[in-house]
Amino acid sequence: MQQRANTNNALLGLLSIAPMSGYDIRQLIPKSIGHFWNESYGQIYPALKRMTSSGLIEKKTQRTKGKPDRHEYSLTDAGRAQLQDWLKVPVAQRSVVRNELLLKLFFGAQVPPAISREHVEAALIDAERTLKVYTVTEKELRRTLPNDPQLPFWLITLSLGRHDSRAKIAWCKETLAVLGQMAATHRNEPVMKKTRKAK
Amino acid sequence: MQQRANTNNALLGLLSIAPMSGYDIRQLIPKSIGHFWNESYGQIYPALKRMTSSGLIEKKTQRTKGKPDRHEYSLTDAGRAQLQDWLKVPVAQRSVVRNELLLKLFFGAQVPPAISREHVEAALIDAERTLKVYTVTEKELRRTLPNDPQLPFWLITLSLGRHDSRAKIAWCKETLAVLGQMAATHRNEPVMKKTRKAK
DNA sequence: TTGGACATGTAACAAGTTACATGATTGT
């Protein structure tokens, strides 16, 4: 119910930007909250139906030729109030995230260091690409919506993305150096074999 | 099946450190991979049963008085091979994480900026606390396991935690300044009312 | 004597993804 509430509130938030259909919402996500929140059709359509029943949103149906009817949802007063109530509740801390990269690195002693190096190299490339996306997105936003009252908040979320990306890039480079050093040692004294000087 | 595989592999990894019972594994997680990976009893016990059937691990039962029998699991050769195979597979990129803080900030225009400020202040306190935990953990590890071949890998995962925490702290401070500025403006020109100069 | 740690496990629930069903329209 806790998480479910979040799905509802995320959708209310998106509908506060503009009235939309379920399809519109799904299309908007990658261009808005997609870097830190995702919802699939399998979540969106049932949630819209539930929230319509409970009066948080309302549906306007438009006939179209050929295509299915378009169902456009918009916030009701109750929906906007619910959104604002939720925004005021302190953020639930620490949803532990599953980070497969760190998991593999943590067990890196089980394989030659070159393996871990490859993982970090891939992560570095990915982080650099992501940083560029954030930078481009920021420019686009500033250009297209310079006076939107939501802009400062959208920039704030982008800024954390940039900080995180830069931190990850720095860590990747530092880690590649560490692993490079280990790989050099490893070539002389392979893991899982006893070293000459057992001491 | 993909994710399930990860649960199995995480458990194989932990058992590569030492043979353990399900209870031991659960206790070890907060002290090892807990900052980036979690498994509950509801996952662990069934997974151990499955992996015993499929020959990846083996169980030794020890009778105890009073307490339930202790089931200690250890990797088989097949289990270690499976772990190493998995470690060699490139990391599956981009499991989109749900970040409730960013979600609330993204919709911050719906409430007074002071609300968003409080969220960020809480995040700052949390990030500073977390950074300290990482720093202390690193010192403890260096002190207690100076010669463990796994140490460098454990330090690598801690280092990303430190980089991330510092980035988050910097972003919190920067964001508090932005929101503070907005709050000052907001007191003169409240949101949702028209400003005097519509221009 | 009461509560917490020890210890194993299951069942019920919650949440989320993917595949499927349907069918028109548009571009190659």
Place this chain on the structure above:
DNA sequence: ACAATCATGTAACTTGTTACATGTCCAA
């Protein structure tokens, strides 16, 4: 002619958490 996109929705499946059941030992 074929694939992609538009558009809505459901069903099946996977994954994960929480609560419960059971019972001992130990410390305050």
